[in-house]
Amino acid sequence: MEEPQGFFSTGDGCVGDTVTERCLVESKEPVSHVQLACGLWFCAFPLDGNELCVWSTKDPSYQPLILRGHRQPITAVTFGNTVSPLLICSASQDYVMLWSLDECRQKVLLGLTPRGLVLGTLLGKALYLRLSPDDRAAAVCAGNKIFMLDTESRSTLAVLEGHRGPVTAAEFCPWQTHIIISVSEDRSFKVWDHHAGSPLYSSAVLTASPLLSLLVDEKSKQLVAGCADGQLWVFSLVERHHYRCVTRVDLKKKRETFSRRVESRLCSLPVLFLEENRRPRAHGLEKGEDMEGSLPVLSLAPCDLSLLLSSECGCLPSESAPCLWVGSSAGLLVLNLANFELEGVLRYKDFRSLSIQVAGSCAMMSKAGEQKAICLLTSLFGGQIAVLEIRLAALVRSRQGLGAGRSLSVLPRGCVLSTSPLHFRIAEEHRTPPAPQRRSAVRSTVQDQPLVFHSKVRSSGYATAPHVTMFSPKTNTRNNGDSPSRRRSSHGCKEYPLESSPPTRLHKQRVLAHGPAAALCVQFSGDGRWLACGLANHLSLVFRADLTGTPAVFSGHDGAVSTVCWSHDGRWLLSTSLDGTPRVWSLRRAELVLCVGRDLFPKPIQSAQFYYLDAFILCSSGPELQLLKCHIDTSKDEIRRYKQKSRCRPVFRLPTAGPTEITSLSAVNDFYSYLVLTAGRDKTVEVFDLNAGRSAAVIAEAHSRPVHQICQNKGSSFTTQRYQVYNLFATTATGDGIKLWDLRTLRCERRFEGHPNHGYPCGIAFSPCGRYVASGAEDRHAYVYELGSSTFSHRLAGHTDTVAGVAFSPSAPQT
Secondary structure: OOOOEOOOOOOOOHHHHHEEEEEEEEOOOOOOOOEOEEOOOEEEEEEOOOEEEEEEOOOOOOOOEEEEOOOOOOOEEEEOOOOOOOEEEEEOOOEEEEEEHHHHHHHHHOOOOOOOEEEEEOOOOEEEEEEOOOOOEEEEEEOOEEEEEEOOOOOEEEEEEOOOOOEEEEEEEOOEEEEEEEEEOOOOEEEEEOOOOEEEEEOOOOOOOOEEEEEEEOOOOEEEEEEOOOEEEEEEOOHHHOOOEEEEEEHHHHHHHHHHHHHHHHHOOOHHHHHHHHOOOOOOOOOOOOOOOOOOEEEEEEEOOHHHHHHHOOOOOOOOOOEEEEEEOOEEEEEEOOOOEEEEEEEHHHOOOOOOOOEEEEEEEEOOOOOEEEEEEEEOOOOEEEEEEEEHHHHOOOOOHHHOOOOOOOOOOOOOOOOOOOHHHHHHHOOOOOOHHHHHHHHHHHHHOOOOOOOOOOOOOOOOOOOOHHHOOOOOOOOOOOOHHHHHHHHHHOOOOOOOOOOOOOOOOOOOOOOOOOEEEEEEOOOOOEEEEEEOOOEEEEEEOOOOOOOEEEEOOOOOEEEEEEOOOOOEEEEEEOOOOOEEEEOOOOEEEEEOOHHHOOOOEEEEEEEOOOOEEEEEEOOEEEEEEEEOOOOOOOOOOOOOOOEEEEEEEEEOOOOOOEEEEEEOOOOOOOEEEEEEOOOOEEEEEOOOOEEEEEEOOOOOOOEEEEEEOOOOHHHHHHHOOOOEEEEEEOOOEEEEEEOOOOEEEEEEEOOOOOOOOOOEEEOOOOOEEEEEOOOOOEEEEEOOOOEEEEEEOOOOOOOOOOOOOOOOOOO
């Protein structure tokens, strides 16, 4: 055989930077739908039907090694797991053979013909081969059976039967070597104990198309099965999870979403940078291009992007998120198993210099710590075999690097602009107040004058205390320790322990209302002394944090209270309701101090919160973000005591990118921050910069369904110095789980699994230490997740109905 000729892609731009065709070989026989082997230093593939070719990926000048011994066409090839000696196993309809690469090379140097060991004969057409982690057993998938062969005694250990269709792939469990998992064209997967030769678990029929590929990830302990219709099924292999389905990934939709996100980032870049990145058109993301009808998952392989991802964000304690290669007939994709989002997309037809445009088989390998990957391809329509070298940094650049230089942060990076709507506060603070002396003198003069012309008036009541109890002042509030200054002092001096553990057991339970009055939201005050609850019976209750004593009752809404929010100083409670009117309540007086009327907004208010250290109130009205300037005055006129002196007026409003309404908003109120995050019914998350007075970024299709709630991680400063988690935020959507995002890169960092949120919107909250996120669920449990893990760490029981809201105590670590 002639030495393979290499074709190097030298085109400018991303074509040459992303992929290079290292080797191209022409086979006399078709090689599509054949299992290929791609290792750290070598790749192996069938050549001319019954010959096995081994090619070095490290040294292109290395003479390929040709191994002969099969009489029928080779249908499956795999490498062993031990480095020395490196074993190669090949299968055809006549033989299953095992080769030692070192021995074969030595025999070739001595002029001898290498011979392999025959492990089995006449087992049928083998579609897949896999050696055990210690290379002592070989699993041969032939027909509906899995033959377990002993590589030392060359005997049959067991025959696993149970599938109703041809077995297409089988993988050993790395942490339980006696376990092997298989997928089949019968559209199911099975778990076997190959030592006992018996099945342990059999799944139901997953899809209408055959399952073609399989991967068992040791880091995340997940099983990933690839389907012929472009679907990925992910199952948990954690012992207590009982093989539950984590998620189902539609690769076609994921690639379309990836395409739109990259296009939106390209459109927001400067012209010179835009031309530099768009000129090669190597990512297949141009507008108007038609996507392929399906993406059959031909193979799956682990992918290490820890160095690239950590250099781009570096925010989570667990940086090395597991990723995997997804090989299809149209291209390669890199999927992040932590958030189930694409990190990179490579389409063969976008690289015109590649010899193979439609693949029949593929195998991938990327070594940990290296930024290059090797891909072995065979043509679907001919006998071409190509070896590609892929540069991972260039591949994920469209996902990671385009956002560099313009990252967002909740911390302000400059002074307030003179044109900013936030400058309104500064202007008021520096405004010269009117002289109060003359006004007070006039007022005192008026108060000293009698209201009648007689010297004595019977039963006037002006010189005695009022008889109506509702007007009596509260004289027992001086020494109760609840003054605003003391609350602020205690809140400022409180340091939440970093290494605190989340709550694990029920501490106390309190009935909020007698009757069908569900609690829709809860929120602790900043000092952790009070707990506010919004009920469906139009009431808001404020308890002490230990749930003792009689709660303060705030009534006045005409609809269910949907959100409650505390001011930074702890003096005021803001509530919104389905009646569309935000209301501000005084905690000290337990009364209403401000009601924002419906006439100020074109549509009812959905959510509201204090903002910019209580200088403003943020509201969402339909597809608009409203900024309100409020003046709260609790003083009362002696005659018209029911008339409120508090006033409010809109000072700025911003429309969203889409026409749909805002469902939730979030902003930092503990310090001056310019950014506001909103979630919409059009599945988008939008970031507004109120210093610039415009939209800063849009995350399209953040969820597959409308986003219900968005919540920011407002961990303490001591925590953020270690983990830098203050730029993280979480979103939740009904039926689409919880996602964790990084504001600086606008990336979904993690998707939390095991949350049964299918039909009811449930709230989410971050712990003050910044390490945990909690959410309610329909199954009457609250789930607590650690940011470095996708699986919940604790499941809290005790409720008798859906858990609609959750909140962490700022003062008690385990509450």
